[in-house]
Amino acid sequence: MYQKKVNWLKVVMVGLLTIGLMRLGFAEQAPNPTPELQAISNQMISALKTNKASMTKNPQVVYDIVEKILLPHVDLTVMARSALGRDAWTNATSADQQAFTDQFKLLLLHTYAAGLSSYTDESVKFDAIRGGIQPDQTRVEVTSQIIRNDGPPITVSYRLVYETLGLNPAYDWYVYDFSVEGVSMIQSFRAQFAAELSNGESLAQLTATLQSHNTKVN
Numbered sequence: 321m322y323q324k325k326v327n328w329l330k331v332v333m334v335g336l337l338t339i340g341l342m343r344l345g346f347a348e349q350a351p352n353p354t355p356e357l358q359a360i361s362n363q364m365i366s367a368l369k370t371n372k373a374s375m376t377k378n379p380q381v382v383y384d385i386v387e388k389i390l391l392p393h394v395d396l397t398v399m400a401r402s403a404l405g406r407d408a409w410t411n412a413t414s415a416d417q418q419a420f421t422d423q424f425k426l427l428l429l430h431t432y433a434a435g436l437s438s439y440t441d442e443s444v445k446f447d448a449i450r451g452g453i454q455p456d457q458t459r460v461e462v463t464s465q466i467i468r469n470d471g472p473p474i475t476v477s478y479r480l481v482y483e484t485l486g487l488n489p490a491y492d493w494y495v496y497d498f499s500v501e502g503v504s505m506i507q508s509f510r511a512q513f514a515a516e517l518s519n520g521e522s523l524a525q526l527t528a529t530l531q532s533h534n535t536k537v538n
Contacts, residue, residue, distance in 0.1 A: 396425050
């Protein structure tokens with residue numbers, strides 16, 4: 321009987337050691353996200369330059385660029401949950417959460433595309449992360465500068481989380497918020513949504529309002 325207990329103890333200890341090594345291996349493998357962000361930014365700029373003539377006539381061109389190049393690197397569910405607020409999200413059904421996320425994705429798409437539609441040969445330079453990525457770090461903020469010919473640089477910061485997403489089992493960095501000159505997009509949307517919900521709107525009504533807005537923008 322005592323021998324069995326010792327064996328179980330060994331099993332538990334080996335299991336804990338294995339989990340510890342897995343965590344250590346995971347942490348050591350977390351790459352610096354700056355090169356990937358710079359590559360995405362360069363790809364966006366290249367697409368904007370290529371389609372510059374058609375963007376002013378057809379807004380869908382910009383939407384397609386953002387959806388194809390940027391959105392795959394964004395955790396839309398985390399963004400939507402953060403923008404809605406913990407209480408409203410927790411109290412919603414999974415169907416209502418998904419409906420809101422779908423409309424929030426379109427809102428985000430239109431918001432980002434609106435800024436890119438007026439692109440005039442700006443460039444983007446990402447700043448190095450001070451101290452680099454620590455072994456156990458899974459969240460990071462990366463700053464960048466939008467270099468303009470007609471004014472001072474604009475600071476844009478990205479908050480990222482290192483995780484698996486969707487059907488992809490591999491870990492990668494995903495954006496869950498970004499700020500322009502210190503103003504968080506998520507906090508701005510959260511303030512707007514909180515005001516509407518506090519006025520008596522249900523989540524379904526808020527989602528319907530977003531859908532109406534998105535339809536008009538298209």
